[in-house]
Amino acid sequence: MLDHVVRVMSGGGGPKIVEDRVRVVIAEDSVLLREGLTRLLTDRGHDVVAGVGDGEALIKTITELDAQGELPDVVVADVRMPPTHTDEGVRAAVTLRKAHPGLGVLVLSQYVEERYATELLAGSSRGVGYLLKDRVAEVREFVDAVVRVASGGTALDPEVVQQLLGRSRKQDVLAGLTPREREVLGLMAEGRTNSAIARQLVVSDGAVEKHVSNIFLKLGLSQSDGDHRRVLAVLTYLNS
Amino acid sequence: MATRYGDYGQYEVRRGRVPAVLRAPFEGRSWREFGYVLLGLPMGILLFTYAVTMVSLGAGLLVTFLGVPVLAAGLAGCRGLGSLERARARGLLGLEVADPEPLRMRKSGLLPWIGAVLGSGTSWRALLYAVIQFPWSVFSFVVALNFWAYGWALLTYPLWFWVFPVYLGQGGLQLYGDEQHSVYLDNPFEITVTALVGLLFTLATPWIVRALTMVDRLMVHGLLGPTKLSARVVELESDRGVVVDTAAADLRRIERDLHDGAQARLVALAMDLGLAKEKLTEDPEAAARMVDEAHGEVKTALQELRDLARGIHPAVLTDRGLDAALSSVASRCTVPVRVEVDLPRRPAAAIEGIAYFTVSELLQNVSKHSGARSATVDVWRSDDRLLLQVEDDGAGGADAGRGSGLAGLAERLDAVDGVLVVDSPEGGPTRITAELPWRG
Numbered sequence: 028m029l030d031h032v033v034r035v036m037s038g039g040g041g042p043k044i045v046e047d048r049v050r051v052v053i054a055e056d057s058v059l060l061r062e063g064l065t066r067l068l069t070d071r072g073h074d075v076v077a078g079v080g081d082g083e084a085l086i087k088t089i090t091e092l093d094a095q096g097e098l099p100d101v102v103v104a105d106v107r108m109p110p111t112h113t114d115e116g117v118r119a120a121v122t123l124r125k126a127h128p129g130l131g132v133l134v135l136s137q138y139v140e141e142r143y144a145t146e147l148l149a150g151s152s153r154g155v156g157y158l159l160k161d162r163v164a165e166v167r168e169f170v171d172a173v174v175r176v177a178s179g180g181t182a183l184d185p186e187v188v189q190q191l192l193g194r195s196r197k198q199d200v201l202a203g204l205t206p207r208e209r210e211v212l213g214l215m216a217e218g219r220t221n222s223a224i225a226r227q228l229v230v231s232d233g234a235v236e237k238h239v240s241n242i243f244l245k246l247g248l249s250q251s252d253g254d255h256r257r258v259l260a261v262l263t264y265l266n267s
Numbered sequence: 268m269a270t271r272y273g274d275y276g277q278y279e280v281r282r283g284r285v286p287a288v289l290r291a292p293f294e295g296r297s298w299r300e301f302g303y304v305l306l307g308l309p310m311g312i313l314l315f316t317y318a319v320t321m322v323s324l325g326a327g328l329l330v331t332f333l334g335v336p337v338l339a340a341g342l343a344g345c346r347g348l349g350s351l352e353r354a355r356a357r358g359l360l361g362l363e364v365a366d367p368e369p370l371r372m373r374k375s376g377l378l379p380w381i382g383a384v385l386g387s388g389t390s391w392r393a394l395l396y397a398v399i400q401f402p403w404s405v406f407s408f409v410v411a412l413n414f415w416a417y418g419w420a421l422l423t424y425p426l427w428f429w430v431f432p433v434y435l436g437q438g439g440l441q442l443y444g445d446e447q448h449s450v451y452l453d454n455p456f457e458i459t460v461t462a463l464v465g466l467l468f469t470l471a472t473p474w475i476v477r478a479l480t481m482v483d484r485l486m487v488h489g490l491l492g493p494t495k496l497s498a499r500v501v502e503l504e505s506d507r508g509v510v511v512d513t514a515a516a517d518l519r520r521i522e523r524d525l526h527d528g529a530q531a532r533l534v535a536l537a538m539d540l541g542l543a544k545e546k547l548t549e550d551p552e553a554a555a556r557m558v559d560e561a562h563g564e565v566k567t568a569l570q571e572l573r574d575l576a577r578g579i580h581p582a583v584l585t586d587r588g589l590d591a592a593l594s595s596v597a598s599r600c601t602v603p604v605r606v607e608v609d610l611p612r613r614p615a616a617a618i619e620g621i622a623y624f625t626v627s628e629l630l631q632n633v634s635k636h637s638g639a640r641s642a643t644v645d646v647w648r649s650d651d652r653l654l655l656q657v658e659d660d661g662a663g664g665a666d667a668g669r670g671s672g673l674a675g676l677a678e679r680l681d682a683v684d685g686v687l688v689v690d691s692p693e694g695g696p697t698r699i700t701a702e703l704p705w706r707g
Contacts, residue, residue, distance in 0.1 A: 057531045060534060063534075063538045063539070064538070137530055161537060163534060163541065164537030164538060164541040166538070166541040166545050169541075
């Protein structure tokens with residue numbers, strides 16, 4: 028399987044994240060997309076340490092890199108890869124998250140399945156992402172998501188969040204939110220920080236903070252500090 | 268629609284060497300049939316005793332609740348013995364009788380089982396078999412054994428007639444006798460005639476035994492096999508399974524093609540354009556290069572989508588029919604293909620579609636495996652059948668065995684009551700004929 032590994036740029040070692048420069052391993056069976064992703068990330072000054080074509084090779088590569096003390100910051104993995112073309116990516120990601128708690132995992136998928144997201148988020152939402160493949164078109168946002176996951180944040184696709192909101196059994200409580208609050212809740216669930224939400228909605232940070240406290244009050248959740256713990260609280264709430 | 272495998276001339280010659288009448292007493296087949304009849308008696312006794320005991324016990328106990336389960340157990344036993352009988356007929360008579368339909372139980376448990384056993388016609392037919400097989404087996408046992416034993420005894424009479432004067436005090440075998448006079452077979456003429464009669468018996472025995480086993484065949488086939496209706500149901504169920512499986516496999520294939528092809532291209536395209544957008548102001552040259560690449564991606568994606576759509580259903584087939592559609596398939600084949608479609612009018616769309624995909628799959632095989640220099644496709648109608656024939660001058664040796672692409676094709680054709688005939692000797696040429704029901 029190792030012949031699938033393409034060393035794109037040797038990892039420089041050194042401190043984990045130097046000025047947002049993250050070290051990435053890509054697992055994607057389509058060469059076209061693997062090269063596209065590599066170009067996209069290196070263009071933005073990130074290191075693509077290795078590219079592999081299936082889940083097994085991914086786990087092997089990460090284990091090897093870890094043994095050399097060069098664990099990457101984040102893995103970007105396609106859900107569907109050989110040999111079964113079903114959910115190899117998710118399974119490999121879950122395995123990797125268990126083995127290397129510090130490793131960020133961003134899973135890309137042609138379709139968004141709330142079930143996969145739930146499996147990925149099981150336990151902790153630290154350093155995990157699940158995005159529709161199409162999101163790579165928004166280069167800046169996509170790279171932001173990679174960096175966010177690399178530094179322990181969360182990146183959930185708006186569609187996953189939509190599914191979670193739609194499926195939640197807490198519809199009566201959710202109905203009590205104002206449209207703006209629902210919007211903020213969605214962005215929060217995607218894993219964005221207050222300032223990112225403020226930028227997105229073109230409002231002040233203070234306004235976002237006010238909305239967030241309102242949401243937590245209405246949902247009956249206790250305010251928790253740290254963005255990823257906040258995401259976890261929201262997701263657990265929606266999923267319960 | 269004959270499949271020609273080698274030449275069977277040799278076989279004909281070997282058959283002709285000894286007349287069948289003389290060969291029959293020594294043929295393995297005759298011995299197996301004889302064995303079947305001999306075994307029939309003990310089996311008949313077993314079946315009859317078992318069936319009569321269980322049924323009368325069950326019937327006698329019917330006044331109490333116990334009768335019903337006993338009766339059911341008896342019937343289930345008859346079914347079991349029935350499968351033993353099918354095995355005996357298969358082993359000794361070479362009679363292939365399919366297993367009858369299994370018990371259909373809505374729930375598991377004892378009561379539903381009893382209901383299923385008592386409600387199934389198969390059980391009662393097995394019981395009827397157990398009852399009537401017995402008298403028949405007695406009759407055929409006696410007839411077969413007597414013919415066989417008398418035949419050989421009389422045939423060999425010239426070898427042992429001396430026993431009579433030496434040990435028994437009479438001239439020979441007594442043909443007739445009362446108190447006044449007796450007729451003994453003791454002169455050479457009589458001995459010869461006796462032996463000839465024995466020969467006649469011996470030669471006739473295999474045919475008599477065969478005639479006797481014909482009745483057994485009918486009984487096993489009629490009473491222990493599936494009924495015609497249920498056999499057709501089984502066939503249709505399996506056909507439906509194939510159709511559903513094929514449809515599901517087609518959908519999976521289309522999804523895979525989309526996922527790996529056009530969808531991936533479009534994502535790459537989106538990525539290129541996204542990068543280009545970012546670069547537009549700072550590095551217009553790089554942006555132009557990316558737009559150029561994206562342009563290439565779009566064209567490839569379009570090509571892939573077009574191929575995929577054609578793979579699902581070619582528009583030209585709907586618009587112009589088989590002739591035009593097959594010409595287009597043929598033009599994409601790697602070898603020159605002559606297409607001749609001779610149809611008075613267009614068949615039903617479903618049949619047209621199957622015909623189209625059959626020919627395109629066969630031509631794909633020609634491109635990939637045959638090593639042919641040219642191929643021909645002929646389509647014509649004969650009565651209520653639509654016939655397709657694909658011929659190539661390649662290496663031959665096409666295998667319609669299990670698991671091959673041709674086997675899959677044959678299975679799909681079978682599901683619509685079609686037939687696939689493969690004639691492909693090693694060294695070629697290969698001729699594959701498919702027959703479909705004509706629906707106008």
